[in-house]
Amino acid sequence: MYGMVNKAIEDLVTHMKGPAAWQALKRDAGVDLETFVGMDQYDDDVTYRLVGAASRMLEIPSDEVLEAFGEYWTIYTAKKGYGHMMTAAGGGVFEVLENLDSMHTRLSMLYPDMRIPQFRLVREATGQALLSYESQRDGLGSMVIGLVKGLGKRFGTPVVVEWVERREEGAAVDRFRVSLEA
Ligand code: HEM
Known part of the structure; x- marks a missing residue:
């Protein structure tokens, strides 16, 4: 994945636990790099190892790390200057979700x-x-849950996200029921 993703994990861990904890987490993940470059590509394994080490450090399951990370991503990307893209994608959770593919396609000019x-x-x-969520990668469904909850917070409309069909259980794609709380 692009370094920007790993940098967001660094940012989240550093905010929660401080810079020394981030250095310890990287050691535990076997990541021997001083910094990540946002526009460079890193093996997906680096991201998965960072998530695994965060799970050990915070003593929460990897799925919870991914969900927290997904939620943080909606804040991090806005902070890094991509907020206008989400604003342009729509004025509510469903509108942004409907326009996500074209938003990512536009981002692929940069990445x-x-x-x-x-x-x-x-x-x-x-x-x-x-x-429904289709990916070339495995194991990121919990991140989608966090991303959608993050969008809910962005728009001030809390959401309930239920993972109703799972690829890891043999379904063709992952599906989530998203309910806006009245
Ligand atoms: C402006 C905000 C956003 C930016 C800048 C952004 C950018 C990116 C980038 C750079 C990647 C890495 C792709 C790669 O290296 O192959 C990615 C992946 C991903 N994005 Fe976004 N994204 C944004 C918002 C969202 C939102 C709101 C969702 C909500 C569901 C989302 C869902 C995902 C998922 C699930 C992946 C993982 C890719 C996979 O399944 O292989 N993104 N995005």
Whole structure:
């Protein structure tokens, strides 16, 4: 993944636990790099190892780390100057989710080797929709949950996200039911 993702993990851990904890976490993950370069590509394994080490350090399951990271990503990207892209993508959680693929496609002009995930939102009822997520990567479903919750916070509309079909359990794609809390 692009270094920007690993930098966001660094930012989150440093905010939560301080710089010394980040150095210890990198050692535990076997990552022997001083800094990540946002525009450089790193093996996905580096990201997964950082998540594993964060899970050990915080004593929470990796899925919880991924969810917290997903939520943080919506804050981090806004802080790093990409907020306008999310604003342009729509004025609410469902609108942004509907426009995510074109937003990522636009981002791929900056990050040409991105492996873009594919999302599809089907509205089911007022305030409720089914989100499908297709990826070339495994194991990031919990991150999607955090991302959608982060969008909910961004728009001041808390959401409940339920993982209803799981690829790791044999489903064709991951699907989430997203409900906006009234
Ligand atoms: C402006 C905000 C955003 C920026 C700048 C951004 C950018 C990126 C970048 C650079 C990657 C790494 C791709 C790679 O290295 O192959 C990525 C991956 C991803 N993004 Fe976004 N993104 C944003 C918002 C979102 C939102 C709101 C969602 C909500 C669901 C989302 C879902 C994902 C997922 C799930 C991945 C993992 C890729 C995979 O499944 O392989 N992103 N994004």
